[in-house]
Structure formats: C-alpha cells, structure tokens
Amino acid sequence: QLQLQESGPGLVKPSETLSLTCTVSGGSITNTAYYWGWIRQPPGKGLEWIGNFFDGRNPYYNPSLKNRVTISADTSNNQFSLRLTSLSAADTAVYYCARDSFAFDIWGQGTLVTVSS
Amino acid sequence: EIVLTQSPATLSLSPGERATLSCRASQSVRSYLGWYQQKPGQAPRLLIHDASNRATGIPARFSGSGSGTDFTLTISSIEPEDSAVYYCQQRSTGWTFGQGTKVEIK
Numbered sequence: 001q002l003q004l005q006e007s008g009p010g011l012v013k014p015s016e017t018l019s020l021t022c023t024v025s026g027g028s029i030t031n032t033a034y035y036w037g038w039i040r041q042p043p044g045k046g047l048e049w050i051g052n053f054f055d056g057r058n059p060y061y062n063p064s065l066k067n068r069v070t071i072s073a074d075t076s077n078n079q080f081s082l083r084l085t086s087l088s089a090a091d092t093a094v095y096y097c098a099r100d101s102f103a104f105d106i107w108g109q110g111t112l113v114t115v116s117s
Numbered sequence: 118e119i120v121l122t123q124s125p126a127t128l129s130l131s132p133g134e135r136a137t138l139s140c141r142a143s144q145s146v147r148s149y150l151g152w153y154q155q156k157p158g159q160a161p162r163l164l165i166h167d168a169s170n171r172a173t174g175i176p177a178r179f180s181g182s183g184s185g186t187d188f189t190l191t192i193s194s195i196e197p198e199d200s201a202v203y204y205c206q207q208r209s210t211g212w213t214f215g216q217g218t219k220v221e222i223k
Contacts, residue, residue, distance in 0.1 A: 037212070047153075047161065047204055049212040060211065063118060096160055102167055103151035103206065107160035 002027040004097050004108035011114050018084040018113060022097030023077070030055070030075055035100035038071060038082045040093040041110075048093075050082065052100055087115045119143055121205050121215035129221045136192040138218045140205035145185045149209040152181055152190045154201045155217075161204065165190065197222050 008020035022036070029036055037052035051071045053059035059071040070083040084091060092115045098104040120143040130136055140150065148168040153161040163172040165181035168188060178193045192199055200222045205215040 039214075046217045047155075047206075047214040049206075049214060052212060062211070100208070100212075102170075103163050103172075103208070104153070104161070105163045105166070105172060107162075110160055 002099065002106050004099065004106060006095060006097050006108045006111040008095075008111060008113070010112060011116065012087055013117050014088055014115055016087055018082070018087055018091070018115075020082045020095055020097075020111065020113070021079050022081070022108060023079050024099075025078070027099075028075075029073055029078055029080055033101065036073075036080050037098050037100050037104065039096045039098060039104065040091075041096070042090075042093045050084075050095075053080065089115050091115050119146060119207055119210050119213050121207060121213055123203075123205060123215035123218045125218060126216075127219045127221065129223055130195050131223045132197060133194050136190075136195050136199070136220060138190040138192075138203055138220075140183075140188040140190070140215050142186045142188075142207060144210075146207040146209035148184050149207055150181075150183070150188050151206045151208070152179075153204045153206065154199075155204065156201045164203075192220075195220070195222065 003025045005023045032055045035052040035054045038050040051061040068085045073080045094110040096110045097108045099106040122141045124139045150168050152165040155161040169181045180191045202217045
C-alpha cells in the first residue's frame with residue numbers, strides 16, 4: 001500500500017531556505033497516472049496548495065509562492081523535494097506531501113516547520 | 118486564481134441530523150472538485166472526488182453534488198465521529214482549497 005513520509009528540519013531561521021523531502025513507498029513517483037504535490041497548513045488555519053509535479057515535467061506552483069518555491073524529483077530514491085527560500089514567520093506551518101490522482105487521495109502525516117530565530 | 122468560498126463557517130448539529138455544506142467557486146471548475154475531512158492533529162482525508170464520487174472506504178452517508186460554480190457536501194445523518202473541518206478543493210485551473218467549514222456535534 002502506498003505511503004508517503006515527509007522529512008526535514010523542524011526549525012529554520014528567518015531569511016533562510018527550507019528543504020523538505022517526501023519519501024514514497026509502495027509505489028513509484030514515475031507512475032504517469034499521478035501528480036505529486038506539497039500542501040501546507042499554518043497553525044489553526046486552512047490548507048494552502050504549494051505545488052505539484054507530473055512525470056518529470058515542469059512543476060506547477062501556487063502563484064503566491066512561485067518566486068520562492070522549487071519542487072524536484074529524485075527518481076532513483078523515489079523521493080520528491082520542496083525548497084522554499086526567504087523564509088518568514090508566515091511560512092510556519094505543517095507541510096504535507098500527497099499523491100494527486102483525481103484529488104489528493106493519499107497524504108503523508110505532515111511535518112511541522114517553525115520559522116524562528 | 119480560482120477562489121473557493123465555503124459556507125457556513127461553522128455548523129452545529131445534533132446526531133442524526135442532516136448536514137449541508139456549500140462551496141462556491143469564483144469561476145467554473147466544471148466537475149473538478151473534491152471534499153476533504155480533517156480532524157485535529159491528522160492529515161486531511163479525501164471524501165469525494167470529481168464533485169460526486171465517494172472515495173474508497175467512505176461511508177454512504179457522505180454525498181457530493183454540483184457542477185460549474187456551486188457544490189454541496191451532504192452528510193445524511195450526522196454521527197459524533199463526523200465532528201471535523203471540511204474543505205473543498207478544485208483542480209480545474211491550478212489547485213486551490215476553500216477556507217473550511219467546521220462541523221460541531223451537539
């Protein structure tokens with residue numbers, strides 16, 4: 001059964017860059033039936049889509065984050081990654097990775113990232 | 118960017134009552150709309166995809182309807198474990214989420 005697991009630092013300083021990895025098990029990220037994406041949720045707030053990628057093609061990004069975000073794939077390790085630059089306190093959130101078939105049908109458990117000095 | 122507006126913000130119901138949640142899109146999303154349930158401390162769970170299709174393992178009391186700009190999630194007879202925040206999400210143009218509806222059980 002497909003599982004996703006986020007990993008990365010729990011605390012990052014303002015102005016620095018966040019790097020998170022999503023490790024996929026039980027299925028391949030090269031499966032062309034699916035997109036793979038990142039979503040985040042600030043504490044006590046709603047969900048915000050960050051970006052998706054599909055079959056190694058150019059990723060799609062939330063326009064509000066487009067200048068700061070990069071999503072990339074490491075097919076040899078069946079992982080995909082999120083890079084978010086110029087962090088501020090507003091980027092403090094639980095970050096989820098998810099598979100997108102006809103919706104985000106399988107999610108990781110999420111990882112809390114706090115931006116603070 | 119397509120904006121999704123959910124109403125009401127909070128819904129308080131007694132067990133057995135019918136819950137009706139609304140999601141309105143700023144422009145047509147055809148039928149590319151999903152619904153999610155999120156309980157505290159958990160990742161969201163997909164309930165409905167493509168407006169009216171129940172995801173695997175979702176109880177029949179959950180149903181979705183609508184197309185274009187107006188969508189509804191109905192819980193036919195609400196149970197205590199349905200207490201959660203419910204989000205809609207479109208994938209017609211980019212991907213966006215609504216702001217959520219909190220369902221409370223009296």
